[in-house]
Amino acid sequence: MSTAALPSDNGDVSADHPPGHIVQNLTRFGELLRRLGLDVGSGNILDLIRATEYVHIGRRGEFYQAARSILLHRKQDIPLFDEAFSVFWRKPKTGSTTMDLRSMGEPRRFRKPQVSPGRDSDVDEGLAGGGELDEDAVQQVDLTRTYSAQEVLREKDFSRFTGAELAEGRMLISGLDWDLGQRRTRRLAPGAGGDLDLRRTLRLNLKYGGELLELASRAPKEKPRSLVLICDVSGSMERYTRMLLHFIHTIAGGLDQLEAFLFATRLTRITRHLRYRSIDQAINEVSRAVPDWAGGTRIGDAVKTFNYQWLRRVLRGQSVVLIISDGWDRGEPELLARETSRLQRSCHRLIWLNPLLGSAGYQPLTKGMQAALPYVDEFMPVHNLNSLGALAEHLSQLGPERSPDRIYRPIRTPAPEPEPEPAPQPADRPIDRIRPMLPPTFRHPMWGKNP
Structure with missing residues (x-):
């Protein structure tokens, strides 16, 4: 195919490329668009040929706008048309080419990139030689300089999420399969x-x-089993609160039977506020409904309120209860231990999710965590998206019975055994010196007589 006068980026037709068969090239360009799926007919090509009498074909911008307005009929075809235009009307290395028209766009769109370890020396040598990068060359992927944004986001702590990352994390959470199994x-x-x-x-x-x-x-x-969420929104959990509310709102849309509660110093039910489709509107309604947002923490009182007011109303048979808290409690540890034990006996599984558990050197040393852990079935982290994925997988594998070996037991050092106390020595009394084999030698005259 002999090349027509090619439009330059900023000027007239180059003198190196004399005028050629422009009608033939326009016809082949229309054939290329039809092969790519665009609705281009012979009448459109004739209109484009007539338009070249009024549009300076030597100016690339004017010719592009004319061809786009005549040959395009749908907005979704604009990216495909732009790619076909840039490939077909590019400046060739030589004056003519015999390459198939459709194959001109194939290397860039369909050829698999060649993966090779990147070396800065290759790039430096190419630039030092004065050569230019060939845009027809196979794309080289540098493995040492590529990364996956989703993998980085999955490992990132919730406390360091930005606004854009919150929206992307919500999409990843919605892709998880929250299946709690069936109950008899x-x-x-x-x-x-x-x-x-x-x-x-x-x-x-x-x-x-x-x-x-x-x-x-x-x-x-x-x-299907029901899910009950009891989330801590106190001041110590403030950096994780917004992402956890995104998590609660997302799984609330995927489960039919879900109850959600928030607490700091008192317990508040927020199930009806999660019915809003917009997450921003749901969070605004929740913040208005919770009077003790970012306040103190009384986990024992909150669990006691749930046991006495909501347990029989929301626990439908073998329900799974998730408590999301860092364990910092200003209440009485004995109350927390007693109410946590009562809650565990009333549900199918009691799982405690702690965002601080994702830290490498974390140990449950607070009195609240030490009081509650003996009555918790599973103790799991909830600090990033990978931990939520592990939680979803764990919930889908719950068995019909509670396994005793899965219960978390804190490691306690055995108390030293007390030394045996020495036997008390009898006191040195004068009566103890009397030999018991000798009978008494004196008896009162009135011994055994009534007065």
Whole structure:
């Protein structure tokens, strides 16, 4: 294909490229657009040919605008048209080329990049030789200078998230599978079980004249487990609060049976505020409903309020309870231990999520954590997106029974055994010096007589 006069970026037709078959090139350009999926007909090409009488074809910008206004009909085709225009109407190395028109765009769009370890010496040698980078060359990917933004975000602590990262983290959380499994109810449904369904058995055997030839059975009905979230929004948890509210709002949209509570010094139910589709509106409503936001922390009082006011109302059978707190408590440790033990006996699993557990040197040394940990089934971190992924995977693998070996027990040093006390020595009394084998030698005259 002999090349037509190519439009330059800022000027007229170059003298090195004399005018050629412009009509033939415009026709082939239209054929290229049709192969790429654009709706370009012969009438559009004729209109573009007539437009060249009024548009200076030597100016690239004017020719591009004319071709775009005539050949494009849909907004979504603009990026494809721009790429085809830049590839077809580029300045070739030589005066003519025999390369297939469609293949001119293929190397850049479909060819797999060659992966090789990057070396600065190769780039320096190319620049030192005065050569220019060939835009037709295969793209070289430098492994030493590439990274995954999502992987970095997954490892980043929630306390250092920016506004844009909060939105991206919310999208990643929504992609997780929050499946809590099924729970067995007391109701029976038709199924393969050990209980005989007499009513269905009689109905099935009517066709046999009343002879019991087919037996129908019943099995316990299964329903999805419910999730209860009790989140700490006190001052010590303030840097994690917003991301945790994003987490609660996201999983609330994916689970049918979810109850959410916030606490600092008192407990507040926020389940109905999570029904807003907008996360900003939901957070505004929640902040208005919680009077003790970023205040002190009384975990024991909050758990006691839940046990006495909400436990029988929101725990539907084998529910999973998540307590999200750092364990800093200003209340009584004995109260927290007693109420945590009561809550564990009433639910299927009690999982404590601590954002500080993600730190390398963290140890649960606070009195609140030490009081609650003996009654917690799992103690897990919740400081980044990877920890949330591990939580989702753990919830999907919950068994029907609580496993005793999964219960977290704090390591306690055994108390030293007390030394045995020496036996008390009898006191040196005068009466102890009397030999017991000798009978008394004196008896009162009135001994044994009534007065």
